[in-house]
Amino acid sequence: MRLSRTFIPTLKETPSEAQIASHRLMLRAGLVRQHAAGIYNWLPMGTRVLRNIEKIVREEQNDAGAQEIIMPTIQSGELWKESGRYDDYGPEMLRVKDRHDRDMLYGPTHEEVVTDIFRNNVRSYKDLPLNLYQIHWKFRDEVRPRFGVMRGREFLMKDAYSFDLSYEAARHSYNQMFVAYLRTFARMGLQAIPMKADPGPIGGDLSHEFIVLAETGESAVYCHKDLLSKPIPPVVDYASNLQPIVDDWTSAYAATDELHDKAKGKELGDDLISARGIEIGHIFHFGKKYSEPMGAQVASSAGEMVTPFMGSYGIGVSRLVGAIIEACHDDDGIIWPDMVAPYRVGLINLKVGDPDTDKVCGELYGKLKEIGLSALYDDRAERAGVKFSNMDLIGLPWQIIVGPKGLKEGTVELKRRATGERQTLPIDSVLSVLTGSQPGTGLS
């Protein structure tokens, strides 16, 4: 895109309501604008990042054997009365009445709906295992929304739900999601650490939170330092036994504040990392908590009706945008990891109107398109300083800087946002250097 025709309302100063870095930068870089407390408009830059994150999540979910569906945002209260949560959930659930005075609600989560889909449509053990997911907006009427999109009331979430015939099979489904999550977050440039978690109101006996460390994290977390650099499992056969991978990741100590074992922490000594973390994913196994009361059953191979074991698996997609920025920024702005960046390359024309810079920029822009690297071309008639600071703020991973000075020597500059490192390169080699440094998926 040409920057001159792209809607990126950047701000030089920080709106006073924004306290933490990610919130400030999301406003300043023109990703979002607040609509009401905890509710945001996503502008073009923010939307592109959201879509990139979704894409990674979707690919990894599909690889792990989950199938995408879309469930309604507005749900019938009746289902929640069946599961018993209509009264339990409290004022966090936004309740509305339709014109016939029926109890409806804006879904804060979808266990009830997916269980309803299951019981109405799945009859046989042959259809199991089944894992259905969606990437959709949810609403939880938080008492105190804060930190921008990190704790919004409306948020985009990937939620998957697994159905299995036995606990062992359910455990495998759980492990599949566990491994998929490690890969998913790694592709976004995050080292997420699985931590044993309290299942809370969703219930169940097996649960892990995926935490990314950041100063502004909402909860205190503790873990063995090895987990910070532990390599992510490469291509996995999701049908194989994944327990060794899960065991490997869960053998090192890691716990959130509530479950922190101080004695164990002491044992670790200097190996213990004490930090703050942001929860970006949460997986649960909760057995028959919903299938039982809602009467979801399938015929077993022996012809008996059996109640499936279930799990649910969430990723906070919109929260991830904030979490990634918390983990990846400096004083000048955002530093997008390659795979989620709204554009891979920022092309800066330092002297718009100069025939040489215009020509070279035009050619580079065309070639970037050809090789499939998304680029944002700053073709505005602004001063160099404005363009530099703006591009740093927006945080695209690479900048190609084209100015009359360099062109006299037949060169342009390639700048890596993360390191600030600049290379002066001949015009016709800049793209090959650039593509040579492109990561693939980050995983093989």
Add this chain to the structure above:
RNA sequence: CGGGGUGUAGCGCAGUCUGGUAGCGCGCCUGCUUUGGGAGCAGGGGGUCGGAGGUUCGAAUCCUCUCGCCCCGACCA
């Protein structure tokens, strides 16, 4: 939900105590000069001072009510 703060132009703020009809910086528009890290000069547009009611000759300013937003805590993907 307890405690604290705040609302004046797109953003950041002053003005409120002590009432006299709204101002500064940045951004925006025009022109000229500039042009490798948020330029200079000149001109211009933009505000029911969150809302309602009251006091007063007169209210951004005083009084009452109300709404929004932010922060700390408790709670939570």
